[in-house]
Amino acid sequence: MEWITSLFNGKVLAMLGAALAVLLAGTGSAKGLGIVGEMAAGLITEDSSKFGQALLLQALPGTQGIYGLLTAFVILNRIGVVGGAAVELTTATGFLFFVSALPIAIVGYFSAISQGRAAAAGIGIIAKHPEDLAKGIMFAAMVETYAVLALLASILMLFGINI
Amino acid sequence: MAIVKMSKLSLIGLEENKAPIIENLIKMGVVEIINCEEKLADEEWAQTVNRDGDAATLAQLEADISEVKGALDYLAKYDTRKKSLFEPKRTLDDAKYQEVLKKKDTIWDTVKKINNFDESLSALRSEENRLDNLILTLEPWKSLTVPLDVTATKTTEILWGVIPSSVSVESLKQELSEIAPASFLQIASSDKDQTYLLIFYHKSFKEDVLDDLKKYGFSKVAFKDMAGTVAENITTSQQRISAIKQERLTIEKQIATLAPEISNLEILFDYLEIERDKNKVLNNLVKTNKSFMLEGWVPSEVADKVKTSITQKYNCIIDVNNPENEDDMPILVKNNSFVKPFELITDLYSQPTAKEIDPNPIMAPFYFVFFGLMLSDAGYGILISLFTGFILWKYELEGVIKKLMGLLFFGGISTFIWGALFGGWFGNVVSAVSGGTYNISPIWFNPLDDPMRLLMWSLIFGAIHIFVGMGIKGYMLIKDGKVLDALFDIGGWYVFLIGIVLLLSGAAGAAGKYLTIFGAAVLVLTQGRSQKGIIKKLLMGVLSLYNVTSYLSDVLSYSRLLALGLATGVIATVVNTVGVLFGFNAVTLVFFVIVFVIGHIFNILINVLGAYVHASRLQYVEFFSKFYNGGGKPFKPFKINTKYIKLT
Structure with missing residues (x-):
């Protein structure tokens, strides 16, 4: 039963949290970017001068992946894998790190996809009214609010863990 | 620092003076000409005047424009002039402009030539396609020697x-x-x-x-209309294809020799556009046999100047009046050079109406603070301000792009200030490179060490922002003479919200409790005042207290200030940590520099976008919702609108 003990080792759990944050948020962002990218490519075949605007809209669902990476980095930093001093973690502390990663991992995944959809619809706006780019951006940005809040929750939880 | 007052200008002149008067107006570029639609709907007017405008000329001009545009698009790939991203329009004085226009016919020849070339090129291209297909269909029969x-x-x-x-x-x-x-x-x-x-x-x-x-x-x-064997046909087709390729090359070379004509074509294009605009505006005028009349909006401060300069030159009557109805007055806002760039944010939302106040001067400082707080890195701030400042200084920008650069310039300054307060200089680069020996200590505190403290401050900034928004609403109500509304709707909430904050923080002892109760009482008693019947009034009053949740969620929304600020800081730290991963020697130094440059540029780009978007959101959703409706029609003066040249 050694593998169970090593699986529930504090460090493994914390790393699992970090991995999840990158994995889920990153996958969501990739999907979101893909959704907008497809629409944007369609627009460019009609009017290549709108590349810059389309790219701006495409960049929007990319932030969740970055938030995930950021959360992972804070975890790795706190448990001493990257920079900082290596620390021994109890299983309970490891779980705390794991749980802290959940908000950004899960909300990041879903919000990135929804934001991708909103941004893809925004491509439709700039196809007809390029001057209304900012409005398209705003609609997509409304979705991002929840990714930001999830990131905030994750970060606050992480900073709150005493080692 | 506010909405510019407009006057209504009516002009009646002689038909023979119409063209020069229009020319004068377009050059002054300060009058928005009103469509005569409404006037013609009036029977009395409709009997005496007709709508001006000449559809045929306009259509001809449109056709000419698209022809020149086609030629310009075609020539664009042969354009050898160096152009930077923010290339300003070419300036051209009037003498030169007229000189070029004298050669209009030869420029037109060039346009025709290019369009002819274009046509023959596409004819050649389709012939080539046809032959390619023919070869493909003949290929399987190649071995046969029977003539087709x-x-x-x-x-x-x-x-x-x-x-x-x-x-x-x-x-x-x-x-x-x-x-x-x-x-x-x-x-x-x-x-x-x-x-x-x-x-x-x-x-x-x-x-x-x-x-x-x-x-x-x-x-x-x-195989219709073909003679000879399959192999012969394939060979002749192939020969023709290579001949076509040759021909295309020659034509393209000929087009390339026309490339220097681009600048003249551009002038012709702009000339046609100006003529088109002048013709288009005639649609808004009314005329009789020998006279015409136009109406327009003009900023009051220049109205007299416009009047004298035209009446001096031409025999006509100009009347300048204050608008009887402010509702359809177009909106022009005028602000100082700090506030001006921030107009961009409001422009993208909606223009104020004549009855509202210009939100820009109040919004600008908040945008300035929030934008910087969400980036909060002194190094980034310096880079952003230097970059945008250089562009503003080097190029004569106009319109949206100028405002955007200005916005980023001020945003950079704010970013620098917040970065210095929080001790962020390219993240923690000094400490990372020196291995922790040196540190730039923050002037205030480092949010990475104490995020709760910054969270609290973010919410406080948010509360101030929202209170200011409510205050403006109150001011507008008082200005409209609705003092009681201001007292009940705004004052009541002020007292109630402040009371709750004091109560929860326990800062002011019992005062918090009494303020809350008093505020709540005011709200319960007044918020249902538009309802009929005492019970309905009270019920609506009690229900209105539920709005406290919307204020709560508004304030909590400002937690993004902290989150985005931390995001920038942590990503910058990641970049530095990765950069110094392999220590320092000649080889790893190169690695460090590459990681540092690419990583931080990426971080700046992605977070500037984030800061811009979220600072805007806080204005639109949390701030504007308190007092601002917008819906005004922007002032669009009749002026010279060119794409390539700037006439001086």
Whole structure:
């Protein structure tokens, strides 16, 4: 039963949290970017001068992946894998790190996809009214609010863990 | 620092002076000409005047414009002039402009030439396509030596055709030789779909042969209007294709020699656009046989200048009035050079109406603070301000792009200030490079060490922002004479919200409790005042207290200030940590520099976008919702609108 003990080792759990944050948020962002990218490519075949605007809209669902990476980095930093001093973690502390990663991992995944959809619809706006780019951006940005809040929750939880 | 006051200008002049007056107006560029639609709807007016404008000329101009545009688009790829991203329009003085316009006919020749070239190029291209396809269809028959135009001899007929590759050619051959001994089948070639056959048969067997072929799914292939063998045809087609390629090259070279004409074409284009605009505006005018009339909006401060400068030159009557109805007054806002760039944010939302106040001067400082707080890195701030400042100084920008650069310039300054307060200089680069020996300590505190403290401050900033928004609403109510509304709706909430904050923080002891109760009482008693019946009034009053949740969620929304600020800081730290991963020597230094430059540029770009978007959101959703509706119509003066040149 050694593998169970090593699986529930504090460090493994914390790393699992970090991995999840990158994995889920990153996958969501990739999907979101893909959704907008497809629409944007369609627009460019009609009017290549709108590349810059389309790219701006495409960049929007990319932030969740970055938030995930950021959360992972804070975890790795706190448990001493990257920079900082290596620390021994109890299983309970490891779980705390794991749980802290959940908000950004899960909300990041879903919000990135929804934001991708909103941004893809925004491509439709700039196809007809390029001057209304900012409005398209705003609609997509409304979705991002929840990714930001999830990131905030994750970060606050992480900073709150005493080692 | 506010909405510019507009006057209504009416001008009646003689038809013979119309063109020069319009010319004068477009050059001054301060009058928005009102559409006469409303006037013509009035019967009395409709009887005496007609709508001006000349649809035919306008259509001709539009057609000319698209022709020149086509030529310009075509020439664009041969454009050898160096152009940077923020290239300003070429300036051109009037003498030069007129000089170029004198050569209008030769420029038109160039346009026609280019469009002709374009046509012949596309004709060549389609011929090439056709030949390519022809070669593809001929290729399977290449091995045959029968000329294509020979379909029969005296006693035989010749059939070209295909059968699906799924049926056996051998059995077809066998059967044919049985039913029609005087026949001959040759396989030209076969591919995965079909087999290509040539069949001779004696005319007397025609029916038998055709019946049998039908059984095998044979379909006839005909080559119309072609002579000679297949191989000959392929060779001639190939020769023609290479000739076409040559021809295309020659034409393209000829077009390339026209590239220097681009600048003249651009001038012609702009000239046509100005003429088009002048013609288009006539649609808004009314006329009689010998006179015309126009109405327009003009900023009051320049109205008299416009009036005298035109009445001096031409025989006409100009009347300048204050608008009787402010509702349809177009909106122009005027702000100082700090606030001006931030107008961009409001422009993208909606213009104020004449009854509202210009939100820009109040919004700008908040945007400034929030933008910087969400980036909060002194190094980034310096880079952003230097970059945008350089562009503003170097290029004469106009419109949206100028405002955007200005916005980023001030945003950079704010970013620098917040970065210095929080001790962020390219993240923690000094500490990372020195291995923790040196540190730039923050002037205030480092949010990474104490995020709760910054969270609290973010919410406080948010509360201030929201309170200011409510205050403006109150001010507007008082200005409209609705003092009681201001007192109940805004004052009541002020007291109640402040009371709750004091109560929860326990800062002011019992005062918090009493303030809350008093505020709540005011709200309960007044918020239902538009309802009928005492019970409904009280019920609506009590229900209105539920709005406290919306204030709560508004304030919590400002937690993004902290989150985005931390995001920038942490990503910058990640970049630095990765950069110094391999220590320092000649090789790893290169690695460090590459990681540092690419990483931080990426971080700046992605977070500037984030800061711009979220700072805007806080204005639109949390701030504007408190007092601002917008919906005003922006002032669009009748002026020279060019794409390439700037007339001086």
